Amino acid sequence: MEDVKAYIESGILELYVLGDISPEDKLQVEQMAAQYPDIKAELDDIAQLMERYAGEHAIEPAEQLRQKIMNSLLVNLGDDRNFIKQRKHTDEEEFEDDKIITLPQRNQFYKYAFAACLTLLLISIYGLVNLYSKLQDSNTQIAALQADKTRFANQVNLMDSQLDMYRDTSFKVLKLKGMPKSPGAAMVLAWSPVNKKVMVDVQSIKLPQHDKQHQYQLWALVKGKPMDMGVFDNPTGTDTAGVKEMKNVALADGFAVTLEPTGGSINPSLDHMVVIGQF
Incomplete structure (x- = not known):
């Protein structure tokens, strides 16, 4: 089931419905849909979603766009009839009325997971830098204490020498x-x-x-x-x-x-x- 879920979330089913897929991948999708009911159901849902979305935003397409869509449908349906010859665009033709349909993103999980991981990484880096700074301060304090200890020991030794001098009557x-x-x-x-x-x-x-x-x-x-x-x-x-x-x-x-x-x-x-x- 995990493989089926991953296959559905890969986005290949949407590409199949749109016709933007290689013949090898198209054959694979059809085989997977025949083998797994969940994939077949998801494929039907995508087709219905696109059909409904296209109906709500339908516009009268230009002749060139109509021919392109018809050719794509014929390829997906496996029609062996002759394709309608496509007209070449001329420099004077404009397609201001053409509208690109953008499907809503189906799964935001990976984007949110990546953002969460990045946030945790930044927090960890900040913590390590802060810890390193504290360790450096501690090392500096330890070095200062050791230097003070050395100076104090030298002073004690000098005082001992001075006391010995005062006690020694031979001086x-x-x-x-x-x-x-x-x-x-x-x-x-x-x-x-x-x-x-x-x-x-x-x-x-x-x-x-x-x-x-x-x-x-x-x-x-x-x-x-x-x-x-x-x-x-x-x-x-x-x-x-x-x-x-x-x-x-x-x-x-x-x-x-x-x-x-x-x-x-x-x-x-x-x-x-x-x-x-x-x-």
């Missing part, structure tokens, strides 16, 4: 004072000859601002000779570090800071010394 605190070119400069560091650590109090750094092509370099004065202890920058407003650990040194008579090209120098630029301090 010696030294205040470096400004040179004549920078009398307001100052900095405090702590050095332990026992564990050889040098810790700079970041919050105490008060050095002139420098450009991006330069950095400050710390030097240990060992028996009158400078020894590289690493480079550092002026703290920024967002710098929360308490102390900065520099390179280790076992012996030192004092410390000094010079302004050097970024990355530091092998030998200090004495003309650019900003602070110095001795034990």
